[in-house]
Amino acid sequence: xxxSGAEIVIRCLQEEKVDCVFGYPGGSVLHIxxxxxxxxxxxxxxxxxxxxxxxxxxxxxxSSQRVGVALVTSxxxxxxxxxxxATAYMDSIPMVVLTGQVPSFYIGQDAFQECDTVGITRxxxxxxxxxxxxxxxxxxxxxxxxxxxxxxPGPVVVDIPKDITAQMCEFDYPKTIQMRSYNPVVKGHLGQxxxxxxxxxxxxxPVIYTGGGVILSDAAEQLTKLAHKLNFPVTNTLMGxxxxxxxxxxxxxxxxxxxxxxxxxAMHFADVILAIGARFDDRxxxxxxxxxxxxxxVIHIDIDPSSISKRVKVxxxxxxxxxxxxxxxxxxxxxxxxxxxxxxNWWKQIDEWRGRDSLRYKxxxxxxxxxxxxxxxxxxxxxxFITSDVGQHQMFAAQYYxxxxxxxxxxxxxxxxxxxxxxYGMGVLMANPDAQVACVTGEGSIQMxxxxxxxxxQYGFPIKIxxxxxxxxxxxxxxxxxxxxxRYSQSYVTxxxxxxxxxxxxxxxxxxxxxxxxxxxxxxxxxxxHKDDLVFMDFxxxxxxxxxxxxxxxxxxxxxxxxxxx
Amino acid sequence: xxRHIISILIENESGALSRVAGLFSARGYNIESLTVAxxxxxxxxxxxxxxxxxxxxxxxxxxxxxxxxxxxKVVDLSEAAHVERELxxxxxxxxxxxxxxxxxxxxxxxxxxxxVTESTYVIELTGASSKL
Ligand SMILES: Cc1ncc(C[n+]2csc(CCOP(=O)(O)OP(=O)(O)O)c2C)c(N)n1
Ligand SMILES: [Mg+2]
Numbered sequence: 006x007x008x009s010g011a012e013i014v015i016r017c018l019q020e021e022k023v024d025c026v027f028g029y030p031g032g033s034v035l036h037i038x039x040x041x042x043x044x045x046x047x048x049x050x051x052x053x054x055x056x057x058x059x060x061x062x063x064x065x066x067x068s069s070q071r072v073g074v075a076l077v078t079s080x081x082x083x084x085x086x087x088x089x090x091a092t093a094y095m096d097s098i099p100m101v102v103l104t105g106q107v108p109s110f111y112i113g114q115d116a117f118q119e120c121d122t123v124g125i126t127r128x129x130x131x132x133x134x135x136x137x138x139x140x141x142x143x144x145x146x147x148x149x150x151x152x153x154x155x156x157x158p159g160p161v162v163v164d165i166p167k168d169i170t171a172q173m174c175e176f177d178y179p180k181t182i183q184m185r186s187y188n189p190v191v192k193g194h195l196g197q198x199x200x201x202x203x204x205x206x207x208x209x210x211p212v213i214y215t216g217g218g219v220i221l222s223d224a225a226e227q228l229t230k231l232a233h234k235l236n237f238p239v240t241n242t243l244m245g246x247x248x249x250x251x252x253x254x255x256x257x258x259x260x261x262x263x264x265x266x267x268x269x270x271a272m273h274f275a276d277v278i279l280a281i282g283a284r285f286d287d288r289x290x291x292x293x294x295x296x297x298x299x300x301x302x303v304i305h306i307d308i309d310p311s312s313i314s315k316r317v318k319v320x321x322x323x324x325x326x327x328x329x330x331x332x333x334x335x336x337x338x339x340x341x342x343x344x345x346x347x348x349x350n351w352w353k354q355i356d357e358w359r360g361r362d363s364l365r366y367k368x369x370x371x372x373x374x375x376x377x378x379x380x381x382x383x384x385x386x387x388x389x390f391i392t393s394d395v396g397q398h399q400m401f402a403a404q405y406y407x408x409x410x411x412x413x414x415x416x417x418x419x420x421x422x423x424x425x426x427x428x429y430g431m432g433v434l435m436a437n438p439d440a441q442v443a444c445v446t447g448e449g450s451i452q453m454x455x456x457x458x459x460x461x462x463q464y465g466f467p468i469k470i471x472x473x474x475x476x477x478x479x480x481x482x483x484x485x486x487x488x489x490x491x492r493y494s495q496s497y498v499t500x501x502x503x504x505x506x507x508x509x510x511x512x513x514x515x516x517x518x519x520x521x522x523x524x525x526x527x528x529x530x531x532x533x534x535h536k537d538d539l540v541f542m543d544f545x546x547x548x549x550x551x552x553x554x555x556x557x558x559x560x561x562x563x564x565x566x567x568x569x570x571x
Numbered sequence: 572x573x574r575h576i577i578s579i580l581i582e583n584e585s586g587a588l589s590r591v592a593g594l595f596s597a598r599g600y601n602i603e604s605l606t607v608a609x610x611x612x613x614x615x616x617x618x619x620x621x622x623x624x625x626x627x628x629x630x631x632x633x634x635x636x637x638x639x640x641x642x643x644k645v646v647d648l649s650e651a652a653h654v655e656r657e658l659x660x661x662x663x664x665x666x667x668x669x670x671x672x673x674x675x676x677x678x679x680x681x682x683x684x685x686x687v688t689e690s691t692y693v694i695e696l697t698g699a700s701s702k703l
Contacts, residue, residue: 123586128597132640135585152640186582186643311634314627 010139010170011036014103017146018047020178023074025050025065025435026103027058031078032118033105036170050435050464053456055082057428059089060454063098063160064425064432067415068390068440070223072099072154073432079105079167080118083125088422090160091129095419096244097221099158101149102126108168109137122164131159139172144179151182156189157309158221189308193325193333201279201304201321202337208277209347210354211237214260217244217418218282218307218327225249225411227331228281234335236344238355240268242283244418247408252387257355258364261289262556263400266363267355269554269562273299280305282327285317286419293317295561306330363554363567364404371547372521374398374473378405381443381471384528389413389441392429394450395421397479398471400552402445424453430468431460441532443469448501449478458511461539469531470541472504475548483551487566508541519545572623574603576655579618579636580644583609587616587641594639600624600632615643659696659703666690 008016014037018026025048030038041049052058055077062073077086083104093100107116123135132152134145142165149161205211213235219228225248232239232255239249240260249256258265260272272278272290278301283289290296293316305312305319306327313322323330366375378401381389391406393399393416408414415433417425426444433442444451451472461468475482481496505515514535518527524544531540553568581587588607595602603621610617622632629647636645665673670692677684677694680702686693696703 124589127586127590127593157638184640187640309638311631311638315631 006175007173008176009036009040010142010165010172010174011040013139013142013174013176014146014165014170015040015044015047016176017143017178018074019044021072021150023047023072026074026076027052027061027065027432027435028076029055029058029078029082031082031105033079033107033167034076034082034170036167037076037103037105037165049076050431050460052428052431052460054454055085056089056424057431057454057457057460059086059100059102060092060425060428061432061435062100062102063089063093064392064415064429065436066093066098066100066432067429068412068433069436071436072101072150074101074103076103077105078118079107079122080120082118083120083122087125087129090126090162092417092420092422092425093160094129094131096217096417097158098160099153100160101146101153102160102162104162104164106135106164106166109166110168112166122162126162129160130162131157133162133164135164136166136169139169139174142169142174143176144182147179147182148184151184152187156187157312190310190324191308191326191329193306193323193330195333197321197323198330198333199337201323202334202342204277204302204304204321205235205279206342207345208237209345210274210276210351211235211279211348212271212275212277213237213239213279213281214242214272214283215239215245215248215281216242216283219245219248220282220411222282222308222327223411224282224328224331227328227335229253231331231335234338234342236348237279238271238352240264240272242289242418243403243416245283246403246414247411248282250409251407252409257359259403260562262291263404263552263554264556266361266554266565266567267358269556269565270358271355273562276301278303280307280319281331282307284312284315287316290317291556291562291564292559295564361567361569363565366550366568368521369547370521372518372524372544374401374475374544374546374550375405376521377471377473377524377544377546378402378445380525380528381445382406384525384532385441385443389443390415390433390437392416392426392433392442392444394426394444394446394453395423395480396447396450397475397483397550397552398445398447398450398473400480401473404552423450426450427454427457427461427468427470431457431464431466434466434468441469442467443471445471445473447479448472448474448476448504449498455507458508458513458539458541462512465537466539467535467537468539470539472541472543473546474501474504474543475546475550476501477548479550480552486551487555488557504541504543508539513539513541515541515543517543517545572625573629574621574623574649575629576648576653577620577622577632577636578646578648579620579642580610581616581618581639582641582643583614583616584641588618590639590641591618591620591636594635595620595622598631598635600628655699656697657700657703660685660693661696662691662693664690665692
């Protein structure tokens with residue numbers, strides 16, 4: 006039977022078991038929206054800005070094992086998505102973005118709402134396509150899902166001219182896809198894995214350093230098993246939180262710019278680093294020369310060969326799918342493995358570092374943001390999905406909310422995009438309808454996608470917005486305080502809206518919390534009495550609170566500034 | 572900073588060149604020269620890029636190129652024995668007594684005159700780039 010290109014698009018989504026798309030209509034996607042209207046298998050979430058559609062699709066992926074989908078119109082619809090696509094790209098999030106394009110016979114003529122979508126998005130996608138023939142439509146969408154979700158995942162854009170969506174064609178969805186140019190390696194090299202096990206056995210001061218790759222490849226279970234067998238300390242990057250249970254005694258906290266004293270020291274002084282799905286980025290290892298001063302051996306497991314030896318020379322590279330490689334290591338260890346007895350002394354050293362209690366903070370008469378995070382953890386029993394924006398509040402959430410499970414910590418690590426928090430909450434709820442979701446944000450970030458309060462009303466997303474309101478672009482202010490002699494250039498936010506009234510104007514519940522003793526009762530009320538409401542909780546916090554420990558830009562990992570130093 | 576010749580086999584899709592060129596500029600790699608043409612299998616293109624960089628940079632260039640979804644194969648030709656030739660076509664003004672001189676010069680360097688007008692020659696030269 007012949008069906009239209011628009012119907013083919015929808016049929017492809019159905020074949021991929023896509024249950025919802027986040028989008029915004031416009032001229033070039035009208036045929037697709039019409040096809041969407043005629044069915045009810047694929048639900049559509051109408052956002053208020055295309056950036057939010059992409060962020061929501063991104064969080065749908067992050068919080069589940071499925072691929073998020075966004076659908077937007079040509080021209081401004083596309084340009085509005087670029088921040089969202091780049092955000093997903095930097096964190097290797099599988100996602101498919103379907104974009105409308107002007108009719109193919111108008112392309113290149115500066116037609117109304119034309120833009121070079123493939124050109125604009127090329128540097129921030131894993132791959133992109135322009136469909137030029139309706140006969141290629143289904144197979145292109147199949148390829149898009151395949152590419153997005155295999156190997157090192159990433160966003161894929163499919164640009165579809167309007168005339169293609171009107172043309173008629175037989176629908177035939179390929180079951181599998183073969184591409185001669187794209188065959189990601191999955192199985193790790195056994196010889197390398199054997200070498201790794203040997204080195205692990207010789208390690209006297211080991212550390213397991215894991216990143217977002219563990220989350221993306223669903224390797225948390227294997228990682229925990231391996232770490233317990235080895236009895237090595239484990240540290241996570243910002244993207245890796247939840248990949249290893251934070252309440253486990255082998256967990257030494259997050260590392261990097263705002264990592265714990267014990268994690269950063271352990272990473273620096275380790276004689277063997279087992280790096281898994283992580284990429285030694287500048288926010289993690291600090292100054293690479295300083296990091297290079299210690300002699301150590303590095304084993305690096307990653308699906309992407311280009312992540313290996315990019316910033317730090319690796320001794321044993323293992324390219325492969327993380328859970329499979331970890332299984333392989335565990336299997337080899339079962340054949341007889343002895344952790345070096347010296348490791349016990351290493352643990353003593355680590356416990357001494359732990360004794361510094363580098364996350365300790367002083368209470369004040371104001372609400373401390375760290376305190377709000379601790380209470381949020383208690384009230385939600387550690388079971389919530391926490392989405393976050395970017396700034397000090399993000400670091401407080403990462404440091405004080407203990408993530409025991411993967412895919413619960415949803416934030417923009419690589420690009421550091423302010424504004425993601427609220428749309429991330431929407432995406433999480435579409436993938437996990439019964440979840441408790443809190444969006445930890447700041448008065449700066451939340452205003453970057455505030456319009457989505459309207460979307461949340463329409464679909465009844467009961468997100469709890471935890472606005473850590475310091476009246477400042479706090480993270481900017483912190484740098485200016487520490488490195489620019491307190492010249493607070495443009496980091497002070499005046500004329501803030503009354504967030505309680507604003508929430509109410511959108512039909513939600515608003516709360517303003519100003520005293521430390523009110524923090525816990527307010528949170529309890531929000532999560533019980535207002536379980537099914539979106540609650541905007543405006544916490545007026547100590548405006549001077551800073552994030553510690555801190556490794557200043559250009560400094561070495563062990564040259565941390567601690568709260569106690571000040 | 573060694574000179575390397577990278578040969579890339581890539582799907583002959585529109586935009587293939589911009590993916591490769593974009594990768595080089597985005598990551599700050601050098602392109603000294605570049606040629607592209609379809610292969611005997613017209614669904615594939617062969618790109619030959621002359622670049623330079625340290626061993627680490629070259630390792631990243633090859634890895635990043637391999638990561639491009641359309642790239643089928645990447646070879647660093649400089650790693651093995653290979654032959655390098657360049658082809659030059661020059662159009663020169665050839666009038667009066669220079670015309671005769673031009674012809675002699677072309678002969679000495681084993682160049683060929685492949686097109687002639689009243690006032691110009693087009694000379695074809697091939698060889699190693701140092702000779703050209
Ligand atoms: C889109 C975007 N613009 C600018 C920045 C730079 N930036 C990083 S943190 C920050 C301040 C965030 O302020 P707020 O949301 O109030 O959080 P706080 O640090 O006060 O907790 C800024 C401006 C960014 N990360 N993203
Ligand atoms: Mg703020």
